[in-house]
Amino acid sequence: MKDNFPIFKNNPNFIYLDSAATALKPNCVIESESEYYSKISANIHRGFYQTSQKASDLYDQSRQIVANFINADISEIVFTSGTTASINLVAQSWGESNINSGDEILITQMEHHSNLIPWQQLALKKNAILKYIRVNQDFELDISSISKLITTKTKIVALTHVSNVLGTINPIKKITQIIKKINPSTLVLVDGAQSVAHLLVDVVDLGVDFFAFSGHKLYGPTGIGVLFVKKNIFKNMTPTFFGGGPVSEVFWDKTILLNPPFCYEVGTPPITQAIALSDGIKFIQSIGWLKISNHESKLIDYALTQLSSIPQIKIFGPTKNRSGVISFVFKDPKLPQPHDLGDILSTQFNVAVRTGFHCAMPLHHLFGLDTGSNRISFGIYNTTKDIDTLIKGIKKSIKIFN
Amino acid sequence: MDDLYQQQIIDRYKNPKNFGKIDGGIEVEEVNALCGDKIKISLKINKGVIVDAKFIGCGCAISTAATDILMDLIKGKKIDEVINMSGSLIEKEMGIELTSVRKRCAYIGLEAIKKIKDSLKK
Numbered sequence: 362m363k364d365n366f367p368i369f370k371n372n373p374n375f376i377y378l379d380s381a382a383t384a385l386k387p388n389c390v391i392e393s394e395s396e397y398y399s400k401i402s403a404n405i406h407r408g409f410y411q412t413s414q415k416a417s418d419l420y421d422q423s424r425q426i427v428a429n430f431i432n433a434d435i436s437e438i439v440f441t442s443g444t445t446a447s448i449n450l451v452a453q454s455w456g457e458s459n460i461n462s463g464d465e466i467l468i469t470q471m472e473h474h475s476n477l478i479p480w481q482q483l484a485l486k487k488n489a490i491l492k493y494i495r496v497n498q499d500f501e502l503d504i505s506s507i508s509k510l511i512t513t514k515t516k517i518v519a520l521t522h523v524s525n526v527l528g529t530i531n532p533i534k535k536i537t538q539i540i541k542k543i544n545p546s547t548l549v550l551v552d553g554a555q556s557v558a559h560l561l562v563d564v565v566d567l568g569v570d571f572f573a574f575s576g577h578k579l580y581g582p583t584g585i586g587v588l589f590v591k592k593n594i595f596k597n598m599t600p601t602f603f604g605g606g607p608v609s610e611v612f613w614d615k616t617i618l619l620n621p622p623f624c625y626e627v628g629t630p631p632i633t634q635a636i637a638l639s640d641g642i643k644f645i646q647s648i649g650w651l652k653i654s655n656h657e658s659k660l661i662d663y664a665l666t667q668l669s670s671i672p673q674i675k676i677f678g679p680t681k682n683r684s685g686v687i688s689f690v691f692k693d694p695k696l697p698q699p700h701d702l703g704d705i706l707s708t709q710f711n712v713a714v715r716t717g718f719h720c721a722m723p724l725h726h727l728f729g730l731d732t733g734s735n736r737i738s739f740g741i742y743n744t745t746k747d748i749d750t751l752i753k754g755i756k757k758s759i760k761i762f763n
Numbered sequence: 764m765d766d767l768y769q770q771q772i773i774d775r776y777k778n779p780k781n782f783g784k785i786d787g788g789i790e791v792e793e794v795n796a797l798c799g800d801k802i803k804i805s806l807k808i809n810k811g812v813i814v815d816a817k818f819i820g821c822g823c824a825i826s827t828a829a830t831d832i833l834m835d836l837i838k839g840k841k842i843d844e845v846i847n848m849s850g851s852l853i854e855k856e857m858g859i860e861l862t863s864v865r866k867r868c869a870y871i872g873l874e875a876i877k878k879i880k881d882s883l884k885k
Binding site: 697701722725731 | 773776799821823865
């Protein structure tokens, strides 16, 4: 599998354990971007020359490929610049006109800052109430508390599909059913940044109203993201960015915008990124979910066993029903802090891990991790040998600090 | 880069010489949100000269060791001089060359002291 990723040709012994931050890019994605610039390189829409029409066709096809990928309709897919932009779009285009003083927004304690700060700021601005679903000592959401947290004033629940720190997979379908049973008008937004590359997502089956994800964690390019909006929700939203592109008629005193999803894609969109994202999706589909799931389960089991065999290490995350994101720290504060371990692993073993708060500062403080944690995360290219080198590096770091 | 975690750094990290708080000292604080380093420095200043310097806080080995070294470096120096001090002096004293990311860890103490102008105004 490493043969598909040219970075390993340029850096043969590179061990990349940070796919939760961004996935490495396969040949097909890199070639797709390059091909657009060398053979097409035209802006989409309203160009009547051949390359512009070709660009428009490919951009439209990508939207269809994305829609099929998550079982949505093409009219429900908005291209954005990433998960963060997708969530902010909802907080602004939907939140501004639907959240009022005294309304409630429910999120969870395991959110990435991208699914926390937009709601926190909206709540502060609107004098709304921000509530949190707690994370229990098993590193899972306290599902039993949800029915008590939902009230007639709960306008939206925003939660992650997979925690980018704990690796916990949240039972979205079950949670959505609980929420909708108590208050059918409460909307559900899911941050899918950490799930789309690792498990099959079906937005209809999950029953969610919004689903956000990024292209670059899906083996695609940076700068492209997706927001799924359930069709009937668009009528309660208004665009907040205006300009060239999605308009049908413009007068001195008014403008008639195009219908959604197009009216949310103002200006020149990330054309090549959208096209290359569809090639990232095709890459995943060519491998297949069964193979991806078996590969990841094997890596997770192996990594958990190996890490647990080092007595100085404490893992933060569930042992079962989890994704390939594993965070850990040394129990003894005099052993390497996350930054020190990351430095040693990189400079002495060519191993890339993430260190710090992983954009989830309150969650780290909840577990008393004031200097953050070390996090490894897997992609399709990782092997158990990669984990062996990691373990060797961890043991060496303990030796240096002893 | 192999010698980043040389004995001096590990020793200073585990047992910093200047760890603590000066009663009645001027306190300044700095946070490196990137990695969670957080330190609080207290200084005793007499006629513009730093007569004692201590720090408390948590952080990585580099930030802790560098701040400990910095406390040694600034004792006996004029505060105005320290405020304008270059971070490269800390690196020189540590005997290592740091990457831009690790410079942020190593310079945290100096960044804190630069805030002292605001504390003195108050």
